[in-house]
Amino acid sequence: MTGHDVKHPSAPETEERDMSSHQALADQTSQVPPERADRLARALAAWLRGGGTQRADGAYCGWQAPDGRLSYPYPEITGYILTFFAHETLDASERQRADAAASWLADRIDSGDYSCRPDHGDGGVFLFDIGMITHGLLSYGRRTGDQRLLSSGRAAARFLLDHLPTRGHPHPLATGRRPEGTEPTWSNSGSAHLLKLVQALISADGAGVTGAAQAAERLVDTVLADPCPPSAAPVTTCPDSDLISLHAACYAAEGLWIWDTARRRPQARERAVRITEWVWQQQLTGGGFTTYAHRTGGPASDRMQSDVLAQAIRLAKLLDLRPDGLGSAVSTLANSLHTYDDKAAVLYRPQAAEPHRNSWSSMFAGQALRLCGGEAGLAWHELV
Template sequence: MTAHGLIRHGLAAGDDRAVAAGLRNAEALVAAERRHGELPCVVPGTADVPLGESWSVQGHAHLLKCVQALLSAASSGLKPAADLAERMVHDAIDQQGDPLDALTGGCRSGDQISLHALCYAAEGLWVWGTHSEDPASLDLSRRATEWVWRQRLAGGGFPGFVPLQGRAADRPVPQSDVLAQALRLVALHRLPAPGLEEAVTTLLKSVHQSGDTAAVCYRPQAGELHLNCWASLFAVQALRLHTDSRYWLPWFALV
């Protein structure tokens, strides 16, 4: 995300230093994959403390979000980045059995599945499919989006995690980042979505305003108010897609 942001900002602002910094970040991804045989969540030997069992440090599906940065880097001259992006997508769609099972399995945190991580995977597949006109990656992204949407809560929101099949479910904790990502994905895929208007209303209720500024609360039902940058950015795009028929996102503009 850092690589992509730097490259896109640099191109838009004519800032060559930002583009160069973004390319160095993308080069680090390419080098890590070459060194370890796959792109690791955390480069081995760089963590100061033991890492727990979590989608963010042991999963693999969310790394598909890196496809966007790799494609931006490739468009700025780093060809090996495009090759890595293609390998990552093909690894996801060429699984034995149902690739959706492998995708959800790559979002595990203990005995739960992170919907935030699965949305990242769906977003990365959408980016590749849109950029490369690849129906297989678009289909898997669409199926993952449908899977996420089926986890919608009665109140219109989405939990951060769902239990693995056959495991006992804790009380679901709604997360606005997942809600905004899910809304954005169903719009990008133009999917029929039961309860769509209720979900939009729920996202709007999570917005806190102060003067002429606004931000989205990460966990609206939590006792402590946590106004979250990422959830807010996702929400801006999700709400615009659902309220402005003229608004559309090219692959490189997805946050």
């Protein structure tokens, strides 16, 4: 997710980490048996299918406040939810919600509106978001056989291809530069997270979009050509910054996992493992993960962020890793849910005074908990 919480932590948030505490996590066992993990995954899926953050016009929003108010309509998240819907068993009302979300997104693409944050009104276009929109439209279009959605997905893919370079690292914004006067961040200046675009590009290749497969290969080859330092973060998420966005680093590892899974590229998997193992070295003593870590010095804050937690667990399971603290992490995730009836939603920052119920974290967590519940794995095109 690119538009929310992109600022670096300020100096007062930055703390020294007790590195010995990480090893203590190795002695903690999971308090979440597979049956409970599977039950929680089903509850998360039920909240999402039930329109947990959906507006009347079909758009999905990023989150729901404790009082029920929704955040702004979010094209990227609506793309994610379409990928989710494409692999769910839907009843009639859920199918209507999915169709409404798809129509809202296709209407935007068909009208030439690629802006990614309607609430900002600045028309900014993040290429990452276009990728998630592309894959969502193509995935749900294939599921339903809806030719309009497939056409819209191909149009979004061609827009993406028009803004990816033929060599070197891509810029995250379609303009090729961050807005004047803004601080450089992973989402407006970095490129590591754009590795996840390979998913949309492989989908587009399957939908007949010329040049998509080659663009995906260039993205991966460019990153694999970068040096991978043995004693520091194996990925840079924002140029000239000591801080690494763990959220963006996980996106990079996800993209590399997708490429290896879809195209059998062992070097991509090896780099995904390196990144994921480094992310797990940043685990907090309570079992969660924060927003940023120093390139060589551990976490930059002790404030947990649930989307990173879910991503780290999901990657560990997909890559067959058994990091110290996995059990503690799964327990922390299970305890970071707002549950009611047979539904559940992830609280983005559970320690906040009024934590919101977050849609993308809930999608990530649902897949992570399914894997912890014994799910055999995920296909590359299922990953949200």
